[in-house]
Amino acid sequence: MLSFEIPASRLTEPLQLVLRATATRDLVPALTGILIEAQDDQLSLTGTDFDLGLRMSVDAKVTSPGRALIPARSLAELARRIPPASLVEVKAVDGKATMRFGKSRFDLPTLIDTDYPSVDFGADSQGEGKTLKAAALRHVLGRVTYAAAQRDDSLPILLGIKVSFNSDGHLEVCASDNFRLAWAQTTTEAVGLNAEVVVKARALTEMVRSLPDEDVRVALSERQMFFRSGSVQGFCQRVEGQFPDHRKLIKETYETTIQVQVADVIQAGERASLATDVRSPQVILRAGEDGVSLSAESAEMGSAYEDIPATWSGAPVEIAFNPKFLIDALKNAGAEAVDIGFNGPLSAARLHPTGAPDDHLALVLPIRRM
Secondary structure (H helix, E strand, O other): OEEEEEEHHHHHHHHHHHHOOOOOOOOOHHHHEEEEEEEOOEEEEEEEOOOEEEEEEEEOEEEEOEEEEEEHHHHHHHHHOOOOOOEEEEEEEOOEEEEEEOOEEEEEEOEOHHHOOOOOOOOOOHHHOEEEEHHHHHHHHHHHHHHOOOOOOOOHHHHEEEEEEOOOOEEEEEEEOOOEEEEEEEEOOOOOOOEEEEEEHHHHHHHHHHOOOOEEEEEEOOOEEEEEEOOEEEEEEEOOOOOOOHHHHOOOOOOEEEEEEHHHHHHHHHHHHOOOOOOOOOEEEEEEOOEEEEEEEEOOOEEEEEEEOEEEEEOOEEEEEOHHHHHHHHHOOOOOEEEEEEOOOOOOEEEEEOOOOOOEEEEEOOOOOO
């Protein structure tokens, strides 16, 4: 049996946070639930889908210590619709969880809590970890997450983000789906930690979103990357495999360099993409005596051509890109202008913010002209 009372305003946010880690498909029914454990006037809310785990502690008046596994989405959606000023009484017994507030009552079926996996949040590893700012993690991840593979049939390693901790305090992150790559780095307080891990992009993104704007403790084990900040604990499962080495893909010199305003190319690219073949979209970027242009053409959708205000130097170039990949890289450049370097029509193009430090860049592979 489980029984506790808590203001709705104190329950809603923790449930929404833990919901992010629960499974959305019922291949393992227990993972679609939130595990609530109550004792000593404190609740522990846990959710996991194996790739990601989140646990949050919150104060409550516990009238009967115990635990219950309640369907996550139903519980979180119901809590979100309870007036914040209401006092909520929750009681779980005999396969049913009852929520009362005011003159209202809701009954939810519970899941079998003995089916819930034992979840390790790295309590033994935290002493070996390092502390850094949650804002630093959010900043670098915001530069690269878009480049991770999105399809479940992709190589598992490409669904991940490589996170490299250097002993001098530098943190590097890198994502690639084999058609594009994004890399970023920042300086942190985690001096002395020297490690490299790959974790699922979705799991890491959700984890970092869930952390409060405080210091976060990061620790590693052979299988997981652990996080702890305030009342939030979490882990991301590591992915095994050989991640692409961006250092081998970046050239020291480029035959052609163009400098463009990000907004100009994004807008021209979005318009040109309307004239591309839906099955194999491509836009043509040209730099030559007539300046810089972007064009597209397909039998079904017609054609588009635009001159782009730009400066360029080096050899003339004509190169085809998937418009989405080019636009994504520009949208995540974090700058008004970028330099794009080319080594012919078949080598990856490098995008780097004009005049910015060498703390992030993107590579986009061209596609063969149809």
